[in-house]
Amino acid sequence: MGFQIPNLIFFTFLAFTVSALPENNSSNKGLNSISQINSNSVLVALLDSHYTELSELVEKALLLQTLEEAVTNHNISIFAPRNEALERDLDPEFKRFLLEPGNLKSLQNLILFHMIPARIESNHWPVGVKKKPVYHTSLCRDAGDEKIPLHRKNGEKIVGTARVIKSDDIIRPDGIIHGIERLLVPKSVQQEFNARRSLRATSAVIPEGAPEVDPRTHRLKKPSPPLPAGPPPALPIFDALAPGPSLAPAPAPGPGGPRHHFDGESQVKDFIQTLLHYGGYNEMADILVNLTSLASEMGRLVSEGYVLTVLAPNDEAMAKLTTDQLSDPGAPEQIMYYHLIPEYQTEESMYNSVRRFGKVNYDTLRLPHKVVAEEADGSVKFGHGEGSAYLFDPDIYTDGRISVQGIDGVLFPPEESKSPKAAPVAKIVSKPRRGKLLEMTCTMLGVVGQDSRFSNCH
Ligand SMILES: *[C@@H]1O[C@H](CO)[C@@H](O)[C@H](O)[C@H]1NC(C)=O
Numbered sequence: 001m002g003f004q005i006p007n008l009i010f011f012t013f014l015a016f017t018v019s020a021l022p023e024n025n026s027s028n029k030g031l032n033s034i035s036q037i038n039s040n041s042v043l044v045a046l047l048d049s050h051y052t053e054l055s056e057l058v059e060k061a062l063l064l065q066t067l068e069e070a071v072t073n074h075n076i077s078i079f080a081p082r083n084e085a086l087e088r089d090l091d092p093e094f095k096r097f098l099l100e101p102g103n104l105k106s107l108q109n110l111i112l113f114h115m116i117p118a119r120i121e122s123n124h125w126p127v128g129v130k131k132k133p134v135y136h137t138s139l140c141r142d143a144g145d146e147k148i149p150l151h152r153k154n155g156e157k158i159v160g161t162a163r164v165i166k167s168d169d170i171i172r173p174d175g176i177i178h179g180i181e182r183l184l185v186p187k188s189v190q191q192e193f194n195a196r197r198s199l200r201a202t203s204a205v206i207p208e209g210a211p212e213v214d215p216r217t218h219r220l221k222k223p224s225p226p227l228p229a230g231p232p233p234a235l236p237i238f239d240a241l242a243p244g245p246s247l248a249p250a251p252a253p254g255p256g257g258p259r260h261h262f263d264g265e266s267q268v269k270d271f272i273q274t275l276l277h278y279g280g281y282n283e284m285a286d287i288l289v290n291l292t293s294l295a296s297e298m299g300r301l302v303s304e305g306y307v308l309t310v311l312a313p314n315d316e317a318m319a320k321l322t323t324d325q326l327s328d329p330g331a332p333e334q335i336m337y338y339h340l341i342p343e344y345q346t347e348e349s350m351y352n353s354v355r356r357f358g359k360v361n362y363d364t365l366r367l368p369h370k371v372v373a374e375e376a377d378g379s380v381k382f383g384h385g386e387g388s389a390y391l392f393d394p395d396i397y398t399d400g401r402i403s404v405q406g407i408d409g410v411l412f413p414p415e416e417s418k419s420p421k422a423a424p425v426a427k428i429v430s431k432p433r434r435g436k437l438l439e440m441t442c443t444m445l446g447v448v449g450q451d452s453r454f455s456n457c458h
């Protein structure tokens, strides 16, 4: 296979590129000074999740930067109250209190009380006869010594006063989201509320939620879509790419079925067809047809339950490629890999991310290169400076597993111009988990002793 598969395995370990330095410190305005969050972060996942009420509150509470910093330093676990807990079930007076600008601190404290600066997986709930609760400190500094107990009751997982209704709902390299039944209110916030509360009895009637307007489109918000963009890719795509029986992870089943539950091959054919019919993307479609190994690999991945977003340069953009850029052996593959994002993203989900975070890094299948995206002119712009491309034809094809977004430029990794092939390996071998990784690399590459770059293989 002519693929660059071996490098893919390292993606997971290179996935953190968030930096949240103060933006007005001019001596820091170097390469890394701009805050960038990885698209694979639990934070991005939260904002795109079905916990829309919580994520709106996170934004209203102006907590994004605090949380970006948190996930740079450590994993976080988020206990996310389901939407009903924040709309229907919440005392309207309390909600009003939280949303008053003067009570921002209380709102922040309330939200941070649902987050723990550690990775708590479902198997971390105490089990056994004694069932002693395990106490965790939350991210809410004002909670004093009020900790969050995890325990079990009648076999159910409980956090504080709330039942866990969906443990491990969203899993990301830097954190986990568990769905909970109701809000956790720290005593400090309760006291603030009581102190400010008027004596007037709360209205007996809980108002119906007023229709909400999407600030972007000025249209009424749709009820939660059946397949929200950016749902947790249940399966990290890189697992599927591990070659060799001893390294291969457990087979990745499609939902509720045996392998090959999805007919990935026909989905790939389908989207290539769509590209052709759409018009203006013939070059890209052509390359995909010609690079049969690429297309069939994509088909295989989708068959196994993985998801992909294809950034498809239009014909005008492709026409600007020089023969030089295409003539190196494997160059077309390399170019294509840089346009494949191992996540399911739609125009809306990408636009929301860049609006919230400024810059977002998407992993590509061309490792370890990421493609950076930011908001520009009400659209999403990928890449840097001259080599950037705008999202031009959004959502050309979206079937819940493959998403195709038309762009008006061909993207290259930033360091491309200097040393196209050198970097990744040197970087990888110095990573802390090198023992296992190195062994895997060497096995996969099958280059032990042949290539000086891999001299560490012994
Ligand atoms: C950034 O600018 C603000 C206002 O000009 C100032 O208060 C703050 O100290 C500055 N922060 C840094 C890190 O320079």
Ligand SMILES: *[C@@H]1O[C@H](CO)[C@@H](O)[C@H](O)[C@H]1NC(C)=O
Pocket (backbone or CB within 6 Å): 022, 025, 026, 027, 028
């Ligand atoms: C700006 O950054 C530099 C280098 O990190 C640091 O030494 C300096 O104290 C910072 N200045 C401010 C105002 O934060």
Ligand SMILES: *[C@@H]1O[C@H](CO)[C@@H](O)[C@H](O)[C@H]1NC(C)=O
Pocket (backbone or CB within 6 Å): 016, 071, 072, 073, 074, 075, 119, 173, 174, 175
């Ligand atoms: C988050 O947890 C994972 C798994 O335990 C670990 O590999 C990773 O380094 C952690 N990330 C941070 C930022 O500490």
Ligand SMILES: *[C@@H]1O[C@H](CO)[C@@H](O)[C@H](O)[C@H]1NC(C)=O
Pocket (backbone or CB within 6 Å): 283, 286, 287, 290
């Ligand atoms: C695809 O293959 C056909 C036939 O070999 C060739 O004419 C065409 O130029 C190729 N297209 C691309 C984009 O490489």
